[in-house]
Amino acid sequence: MSRGAKGGRWAAYGAAAGLLLAGCTSGAEGTGTAGATGSGTSGSTDGQTSSTTSAPARPARLKLSPADGARDVMPDQPVTVQAMTGQLDGVTVRTAGGSAVEGRVTGSQWKSTGRLAPGSRYSVTTRSTGPDGVERTSRSTFRTHEPAVTATYGMVYDGQTVGVAMPVSLQFDSAVTSARYRRAIEKAVTVTTSPRTQGSWGWLDDRQLMWRPKSFWKPGTTVTLDAPLTGFQTGEDKWVGSDVSGTMTIGREQLTTVDIAKHRLRVTRGGETVRSFPVSSGKPGPQTETRSGMKVVIGKQAEMTMDSETIGIHKGEPGYYKIDTDWNVRVTWTGEFLHSAPWSVGAQGSSNVSHGCVNLAPAAARWMYESSIPGDPVDFTGSSREFQPTEGIGVWQYDYAGWQEQSALR
Template sequence: MENSTYVQVRRRTIVAAVLAGVALPFGLTACQSDADSGAAGKPSASGTPSAPPATITVTPADLTGDVRPDAPVTVTAAGGKLTDVTVTAADGTPLAGAVDAAGTTWTSSAALAPATAYAVHAVATNTAGSAATRDSTLTTLTPTETAFPAVAPLAGSEVGVGMPVIVTFDAPVAKDKRSVVEQNMTVTGSPNPVAGSWNWRSDTKVEFRPEQYWPAHSTVHVGLALGAIEVAPGVWGKSRDIDFTIGSAMLSTVDIGAHTLTVTRDGEVLKTIPVTLGQSGSGGQFVTRSGTKVIMSLEKSREMNSETTGIGQDDPRYYNLDVKYAMRLTNSGEFLHAAPWSVASQGRANVSHGCTGMSTENAQWMFQNSKVGDVVTYTGSDRGIEPGNGFNVWNETYDQWRQGSALTA
């Protein structure tokens, strides 16, 4: 039998050693093993299991470098909260995004650029305050087909208050893509905002006009954020930024019956010019169209050949003239221009083939005081201007115009 005194001393020693945290010989260790702690983590020095590290997942996972530019980037933390997320393009441009209210998911708020590599850096902290880091990369696809948007007016140009913004794509835009294309095309006026709408003229052309004429002496910014937009299956857009200015408000009125052209600038009448307009007869072929027209181009000299209107050389009405100071108003061939051969009729009778003719002196003055985008409104004939015949955006009410928007439809 073991000595009772020795047993009591030995038990007190074991208890004291455990309470003091002293390591005991192998035969006297505690029963629980490290394997039993499982997901709770290793015991801390105080005996409390530590929290497992946070894990970070980045989506999309880049395996082949074909990430779609319109794919959102998400960074998600499990077992902790995100404390830092940066997604940066190779040129150092950061990708905008934000973490949700729970602090566990970051989502990009801007589109990716095509054919671009991005570096993702994320840090998440678990409940014990330990940080975990994740670094990864992703690369967006390189489009094999693109639709380039040509824009009028040109960057840096000065135009009149009636000039529309015209975007012409060199590849068709699918009908079901028009709304997302519009959402990524912005037109901003300065110093004051301008309300306006796009109108699809075809599958390659879309035009913007403000509700009313542009404010004179202002600036306009056109932003086309289309690089991440698939405008048709397998066809991606191109991004562009265009800035132009609006000059003085040149608003002219032509009274076809009175044979006069009245020119105003910023509300002040500058000049009233005697003119001749389209003659009657010939089935109304030469009657000048009524409606609001916009100057499309200015040419100091232009050849005008009646064969372009169907009048051949064997017709007594045939002409082929070198015309001075020509200002185009329609696609169909209406111009303001010098017509020295008809001075006797100017202010008295309409004898032209549809153009607005005036003396060389008056045409030169008009030419020197006009710019692309200036407005010329014609009244007095029963022949209206056809849709799409020139920069013809002011012959509909604004509500009618808006019906051509994919967003309104």
């Protein structure tokens, strides 16, 4: 806070070859299929009904894909119903649970516009009027491919009030493995903002799709995400099984700057300094020097145990530590926090002695904890070690043109 199809794709298309289907009952409420075999292969028939004038029935001839009874239909295969004779009056495609598949009519053909859920049973109900002027109803069913893996994903910070640097973030449980899959996903998702805001999608890595504004958000902006990704492929025999939507609200503007070399943290709101604290940052060294760059508050935790094993420094190795800390504000996934450090108060404001975190006096750390929210920007300067975008919410490590280049559509 989250597999391309195997060779069965062509077999599925073969099983789904167009079926000529004739409604064979003589009323709007009648049901039936003509020419459908148990295997879902194509066929047609000219069903007849008797009348006082012995006129032959002339139902509409419909071509369906997938065919009735088809199995292993790929989720990205469209559903089509074509009137070969007569008139197509309506098509309804539903899952066993009752969810409808959207579609549109062009001429004499209905075609689905949404993708199908993997591993699901679908029913197709058609209404048509034959050349004899009689309206008939016909039904068929098919089943979609059951993937080896159903991909999951979600909107991070859905429903929350966040700081002005927080991007809209879709987090997948596993990699979206090809540029083709990433392009398709990016085309399908939308962000709506009020007021209208310029921004761009980009992939921070192959699991994180983010939309960031050109510059920091305007406080009070409402942001809505729509990700209708059911039936999209993310890897070998790995398909998405559900849609996601969400919202977030942009809160007050708060910008924190940390001058690592001068050992000083400053907080501004609306361009005015509201607090300033002495700090001690990471001591010199390839594993301990605090990174410079524009970071974003990821989250916070009042109490926690910091264990260097989580960043690869094991017990018995130089630099190992395991300490309990209070008022922790996380700014990277690599172990950098702003937190209370009463043991280093004597060094705060004059030297850097930490393992990479920003040490504050207890009262200052508590103030930072209580005044910070996820999405607040924290700008670090004064060290030679550069913050890498994937080490946190790194969208602001790019200028806007650079971020646009992270789009899969470029």
